[in-house]
Amino acid sequence: ARLYDHGNDPRTTHVVGTMGYLAPELTRTGKATKLTDVFSFGALLLEVACGRRPIEHQAPGDEVVLLAWVLRTWRRGAVVECADPKLRGQCVGEELDLVLKLGLLCSH
Numbered sequence: 001a002r003l004y005d006h007g008n009d010p011r012t013t014h015v016v017g018t019m020g021y022l023a024p025e026l027t028r029t030g031k032a033t034k035l036t037d038v039f040s041f042g043a044l045l046l047e048v049a050c051g052r053r054p055i056e057h058q059a060p061g062d063e064v065v066l067l068a069w070v071l072r073t074w075r076r077g078a079v080v081e082c083a084d085p086k087l088r089g090q091c092v093g094e095e096l097d098l099v100l101k102l103g104l105l106c107s108h
Contacts, residue, residue: 020054020066042106046070049099051084067107074104
């Protein structure tokens with residue numbers, strides 16, 4: 001697959017990436033930094049812990065954006081409710097809680 005056609009003008013730059021993994025500042029400034037990588041890592045942690053994609057169009061309205069859903073659930077004090085049901089009972093609850101919180105920290 002071809003993600004970007006470089007064309008004839010090498011000075012032309014475009015931000016490319018997958019929605020849900022792109023840090024907001026990357027889309028605004030067009031400049032990747034270590035912090036934009038940390039954001040993407042946080043999105044990946046949440047994806048693995050929750051068992052779903054960062055943008056899930058089939059999810060209920062308030063759960064479409066994974067990061068926002070996990071953040072709202074964390075504010076209610078119930079972040080572990082976001083965990084993939086397949087993981088419950090298969091791992092230590094405190095560790096799952098830590099992974100979810102680390103994903104949130106990386107993504108903010």
